[in-house]
Amino acid sequence: MTTTIRNVAKQLDLSITTVSRALDGYDDVAPATRKLVARTARKMGYVPNRAARQLRRQRTDTIGYILPTASTGFTDLFFSEFIAGISDEAAARQFDILVASAPPDSDTEKELYERWVMGGKVDGIIVNRVRLSDWRLNFLSRRQVPHVSLERSLSKRKFVGIEVDSFSGIRELVTHLVKRGHRQIAYIGGPTDLKIAHDRLAGYEAGLQQAGIAPNRALVLQSDMTAEGGYGVALRLVRSSNRPTAIVCINDLAAIGAMHAVHDSGLVTGHDIAIAGFDGLAEAAHTQPPLTTLEQPVYSVARQLTRMLLALIAHEALEEEQVFVRPQLIIRASTGGE
């Protein structure tokens, strides 16, 4: 059996109270006693039982994150970087992170929120891939569960979290393409209920308008934000009668697929057609040709989000409740290079 606080107390012929307080660093314990207790506990391999502690303290020292899995086996570097950020920051504060996966807006997702929140499995939750109208944020607000989100929903007034300025980013990208002479600029988006899909599309339209280019519905298509999806959609664009000279993609994965489609059509990315993405994941720099993209600091954003959440949980004052980040336009050869 694992050693409990009772074992330690018995071993030392002390009360469990004293042992508990000695270990938790209370100052009303004799220094000698404290040292002795600490040493013995370590020697006996004592670690406080989490369930018992949780039950008593009414907190879990755990935060939750649900991976939005569009399809089974689906993956995106964005998420692994995001998770790494969360768990590194959480680990530094002795918090654990609970991860599950569920398709966006599914029953599974709803059940997980129920289980975690009502069952007191987590002290707080990190939400990303926010939808325009997102029941998760309302649910968490109503239940007064500490939470932060990457992106905000339209429906919610109070928002604590980080927002990456997709709109300005894409607009800047489009402006850049226009400067290089492009007029036929296509756009491959994502699920329309996503906040980022909404913002990025708006940025694209704003960029065109600014340049006095009339929008062309035939040049705006939707993908599922995977490489496969980007490939299929781009193929249609490339083979259509009025082929665009540039394609702006909602994320790097779709852009990578698009580049592949361009190549398979016997064209050269960056020469015949310009391609650009959004995310700035490690791979983007190693595609052939290297991908022009809007880089967002996913890892550090995840860390900062976690930091904000931990502050909320501890009822500490937040320096900033809302942080805005501008993605950085990185111009590479896929749009002709700089």
Add this chain to the structure above:
Amino acid sequence: MTTTIRNVAKQLDLSITTVSRALDGYDDVAPATRKLVARTARKMGYVPNRAARQLRRQRTDTIGYILPTASTGFTDLFFSEFIAGISDEAAARQFDILVASAPPDSDTEKELYERWVMGGKVDGIIVNRVRLSDWRLNFLSRRQVPHVSLERSLSKRKFVGIEVDSFSGIRELVTHLVKRGHRQIAYIGGPTDLKIAHDRLAGYEAGLQQAGIAPNRALVLQSDMTAEGGYGVALRLVRSSNRPTAIVCINDLAAIGAMHAVHDSGLVTGHDIAIAGFDGLAEAAHTQPPLTTLEQPVYSVARQLTRMLLALIAHEALEEEQVFVRPQLIIRASTGGE
């Protein structure tokens, strides 16, 4: 406050015992009572408190997984796919997964194992990136903690888990390259204490030997399994006096970096130099040119590992304690195509 079983009982003027048993589906509860209880509980939003249940049942319904983060901000699609597999399978069985990240063999890693195991935070653990001599597996065995691993260590006799036959895979790849006329075949490996690094290198050497090609130490280099790492190491190979005609990489990420290095040296992958990787992640198919690789079913392996672990935890008999999987050689244009 959240609703407890006591609230539900009081509301119905029943004892908590009856409520508990009704909810848990015992058959010594009157059908009418059961229905009433179920309905009321749902209406009141009752969800059993996990901590209390854990404490009482002495299990957590949670499994642990520690992300091996070589450096901060490091990511690999392999892991996000792996996590997706674990959490999908776990979710289906109402298990949660606890994730943390720690550099391999670090103090952090050790502390996490202590906390999780001794503190009873998890019922079992999934281990991957196994080292040749791996204290984690010994630790878990000694403590009798249910665990499964992807790959086995040399030191451990009893092994429950899955092993991908890296050795045969790479050997087959080398044989294929030799058939296509390559004699100067280089190898970019990974950290030498890793089981997969050991196996893959051995596979490479066996492939050469089989073909009667004398090993050349200058052609065997080591990377950190990232794209950046692969890029740097490959650059040295490509620019060396006796440039190889083919480079076998320990994983896709390194291979992607290597392709980039080849291109930056004014050469063409698949024409001047053949490049191949290992993993078969989604991106591999979309590189330019598409990457020859040994595909391993990461997602389904993760699911199966999880299934095995859950069986161990439940003391169910395992169909197979050790599963061996052969990676599939997928030949694409990066080695000249099929």
Add this chain to the structure above:
DNA sequence: TTGTAGGCGTTATCAA
């Protein structure tokens, strides 16, 4: 078929 009561391992209140 339902209820009573004890305890899982901690922490916190209060008294000594």
Add this chain to the structure above:
DNA sequence: TTGATAACGCCTACAA
């Protein structure tokens, strides 16, 4: 400075 004791919310032997 230390110790006895009562919760935290749930499950389950046992009694009714």
